[in-house]
Amino acid sequence: MRTVKVTSIIDPGKSYEYIDDGNPKQGGVKDVYFAPDKKYVVAFFRAPLDFNQKDRIKRIVTLYLDNIKKGNAADYFLQDIYRWPYDAVERDGKTGVIVPIYDTRFFFSKGYGANNSIKGGEKVGKWFTAPSFRNNQYPLSLDKSELGDWLSYFQIAISICRGVKKMHQMGLAHSDLSYNNVLVDPVTKSANIIDLDGLVVPGLFPPEVIGTADFIAPEVLKTKHLNISDPGRILPNQRTDLHALAVLIYMYLLRRHPLRGGKIWDLDAEKDELMAMGEKALFVEHPTDPTNRVRTDQLRKWDAFWGNPDKIPYTITGPYLSDLFRRAFIDGLHNPMLRPIANEWETALLKTVDLVQPCSNPACDEKSYIFDNTTKPVCPFCGTPHKGTLPVIDLYYKFKNDVWKPEGHRLMVYHNQYLFKWHVSRKIIRNESLAPEDKKPVGYFSFYQDKWVLVNQGLDGMKDLTEQKDIPRNAMVELGNGKRILLSNEEGGRLLYATIANQ
Incomplete structure (x- = not known):
C-alpha cells in the first residue's frame, strides 16, 4: 500500500493524493482510488482518452462546474443533487477525475435483512425500484429501516428532476440516466446523480455509450444497427434523457417497468429485447392496446402485488402525474418531441404531494396515498378506508x-x-x-x-x-x-x- 501524489492538468499548482493498495474499486470504465482523508476519490479511466474525450473532461470540471457555481442554488446542486467532478489529473498516460466522496447516507447501514451482505455498499437506485427487495418472503429483501415509505420516493423523484432540468438548461444531456447512476436514500428522501464525466454536449461531444438497458429510448435501440455517421442514427440526447427520466419516476413510484409486459415479440431473446424496448415498445398499461399487458401468471410471488397494474395502476399517482405518464409512454414513446420535460415532472410531483392523505392504518407500509377524488377514499396499498x-x-x-x-x-x-x-x-x-x-x-x-x-x-x-x-x-x-x-x-x-x- 502506498500514497500516490498527482498534479492537476487544469492548475499545476494543485495536487491530490490517493491510496494505492493494488486493488482499486472498479466501475464500468474507471478504477477508483480513495484519498487518505476520504474526502474525494481519484477515478482513472482504464483506457487512454483521445483529444476530444480529454477536452470534454476539462470542460466539465471548469466551464460547466463554473456555470453551476454562478447560477441559482449552487450549494444545493453541488451538495445535494450532483457528485460533480471538480478537477482532472494524469498519471502513466491515463486521465483521472477528482470527485467528492459520496455522503454517508448513500451507503447501506444494514443491507439485506437476512445476511447483511451489502452492508456498506452504495445505495444505487435499482435496489428501490423492484418489489422483491421489500418483500420479506424474498431471500434478498432489504431491511425495512432502509426502505422509507411511498412519499420518500416523491422527494427522490423531485431531486432527480431538478438535476436533469439543470443539466438541460446548461445545454447538456446525461446520456446514461438510469438507476445505476443515481444514488438514493429513502430515509432522508435524498437522491444524488453520479457518473457525470460522460455528459453529452450536442454538436460538440457525442455520447460515449447508448445507455443502460431498461432506460434506453426506443428510437436509440431502433436505429442502433445503423452506422454512427448515418444521419438516421439516433444517439442519446436531451429527449432520450426525458424517456429515461419518465421510466425512473414510474419505477420509483410503481416498482415495475412501464414497457416490460407479457408480449413476446421474438423467440430469440436478443431480438425480443431489441423489439420490446425499441421499435415495438408498448406501455404495459396502454388503455386501448392490451397487447403488452402484464401476465399475472408469470409474476413471482413477491412481485404479485406491485408488479400487477390491475392492483396498483399508474392512476394511483393522481391526475397530474397520470397525465404525464400518458404523454411519456403513449404519446411520446415513439415521438420524442411530445415527452414531458423535467420541469413539468417536477411541477406535477410537487402538486401531487399536496394531494397526499395519511393512511389511518398504523401498520400500512406506505403510510400515505394520493386522494383519488372519490367521496369515500381508500388506501390502495392496504385497503383501509379513510376515517x-x-x-x-x-x-x-x-x-x-x-x-x-x-x-x-x-x-x-x-x-x-x-x-x-x-x-x-x-x-x-x-x-x-x-x-x-x-x-x-x-x-x-x-x-x-x-x-x-x-x-x-x-x-x-x-x-x-x-x-x-x-x-x-x-x-x-x-x-x-x-x-x-x-x-x-x-x-x-x-x-x-x-x-x-x-x-
Whole structure:
C-alpha cells in the first residue's frame, strides 16, 4: 500500500493524493482510488482518452462546474443533487477525475435483512425500484429501516428532476440516466446523480455509450444497427434523457417497468429485447392496446402485488402525474418531441404531494396515498378506508377585478397539515431557488373540538370572505363546506375554497 501524489492538468499548482493498495474499486470504465482523508476519490479511466474525450473532461470540471457555481442554488446542486467532478489529473498516460466522496447516507447501514451482505455498499437506485427487495418472503429483501415509505420516493423523484432540468438548461444531456447512476436514500428522501464525466454536449461531444438497458429510448435501440455517421442514427440526447427520466419516476413510484409486459415479440431473446424496448415498445398499461399487458401468471410471488397494474395502476399517482405518464409512454414513446420535460415532472410531483392523505392504518407500509377524488377514499396499498370527514382545498387566482379562476392546484387537509407561501401567492414558486424565509409555514390546519380549522400563523390580509371577517395572525377560522378565504390581498394572492368530503 502506498500514497500516490498527482498534479492537476487544469492548475499545476494543485495536487491530490490517493491510496494505492493494488486493488482499486472498479466501475464500468474507471478504477477508483480513495484519498487518505476520504474526502474525494481519484477515478482513472482504464483506457487512454483521445483529444476530444480529454477536452470534454476539462470542460466539465471548469466551464460547466463554473456555470453551476454562478447560477441559482449552487450549494444545493453541488451538495445535494450532483457528485460533480471538480478537477482532472494524469498519471502513466491515463486521465483521472477528482470527485467528492459520496455522503454517508448513500451507503447501506444494514443491507439485506437476512445476511447483511451489502452492508456498506452504495445505495444505487435499482435496489428501490423492484418489489422483491421489500418483500420479506424474498431471500434478498432489504431491511425495512432502509426502505422509507411511498412519499420518500416523491422527494427522490423531485431531486432527480431538478438535476436533469439543470443539466438541460446548461445545454447538456446525461446520456446514461438510469438507476445505476443515481444514488438514493429513502430515509432522508435524498437522491444524488453520479457518473457525470460522460455528459453529452450536442454538436460538440457525442455520447460515449447508448445507455443502460431498461432506460434506453426506443428510437436509440431502433436505429442502433445503423452506422454512427448515418444521419438516421439516433444517439442519446436531451429527449432520450426525458424517456429515461419518465421510466425512473414510474419505477420509483410503481416498482415495475412501464414497457416490460407479457408480449413476446421474438423467440430469440436478443431480438425480443431489441423489439420490446425499441421499435415495438408498448406501455404495459396502454388503455386501448392490451397487447403488452402484464401476465399475472408469470409474476413471482413477491412481485404479485406491485408488479400487477390491475392492483396498483399508474392512476394511483393522481391526475397530474397520470397525465404525464400518458404523454411519456403513449404519446411520446415513439415521438420524442411530445415527452414531458423535467420541469413539468417536477411541477406535477410537487402538486401531487399536496394531494397526499395519511393512511389511518398504523401498520400500512406506505403510510400515505394520493386522494383519488372519490367521496369515500381508500388506501390502495392496504385497503383501509379513510376515517372521518375530509376537507379538500381548491386554490383560485384573481383573473380580473372580482373574477376568480381555479388554479388547477388542490390541497388535501389532514391534522397538522401546513400552509406555505407557495400556496398563498402565485409569485412564490416552489423550486430549488426558494429563499429560506419562504420555506417556513404561514399557517396550519387542525382537527380541533370536532371541527376542521385553519390557523393563521404569519399572514397579514387573510380574510374570511364567506363571513366578511378579517382573520388576524394567531386567529383560527373554521373550514365549513363552501368556505371562501382570501389568503392574501396582495397582487398574486390566492383564494381558498373548501369542500368537506366523506361526510
